[in-house]
Amino acid sequence: MYKLLTVKDVVRIPPRMFQIKPEEAAKIILRETYEGVYDRDDGVILAVLNVREITDGVIVPGDGATYHEAIFDVLVWKPEMHEVVEGEVVDVAPYGAFIRIGPMDGLVHISQLMDDYVVFDEKNKQFIGKEKHHILKLGDEVRARIIAISVKSRIIRENKIGLTMRQPGLGKPDWIEKEKRKEKGEGA
Secondary structure: OEEEEEEEEEEEEOHHHOOOOHHHHHHHHHHHHHOOEEEOOOEEEEEEEEEEEEOOOEEOOOOOOEEEEEEEEEEEEOOOOOOEEEEEEEEEEOOEEEEEEOOEEEEEEHHHOOOOOEEEEOOOOEEEEOOOOOEEEOOOEEEEEEEEEEOOOOEHHHOEEEEEOOOOOOEOHHHHHHHHHHHHHHHO
C-alpha cells in the first residue's frame, strides 16, 4: 500500500553545502539518507518529496556542520497481509515464480501458483498446469495475495514476501476471465 507521510528529523548540513539554500541542502541529504531504506513501521521509503519546514541551524562544538530540525514529506510503500497486489513475473525457478510488486519482489511457491498439478518446464522457463493447461512465464502480468511478510533488515532485498494465486480472482488476467466465463456458462 502506498502512503504519503510527514516526518520530523534532525538534518546535519556539512560546510561544503553552506552555499546552497538550507531547504535544498536538507532535501539532498534526506534523499541520500532515507530513499531505498526499509522501515519496519512505515515500509520502503521511495522518495523524499519536499521539505516543508526547516529551523535555523545549530552548531555543535568540534563539528563544523549545522544541525537543523526539518519536517518533510515522504512516499512509502508497505506490504500488508492479505493485500491483493498486481505485478510482473521477473524470475522463475523450479520452486516458484518471483513477482515484482512495487519496489520489492514476492515469491509465489510452486504449490501456490494455481489450483492444478503444476510442472516446471526448465527448457522454456515456464510453469504449466497439467489439467487446465495454464502457462505462467517471464513477463506475465498477474494478480496475487500477500500471505507472508518477513522483515529482517533495513535493506530491501533482505526482506521476503510470500504470495498466493490459488484463490478466486487471482492469477493471470486470462485465467480469471476464463473462470468467470465458465461460472456464467454453468449458472445459465
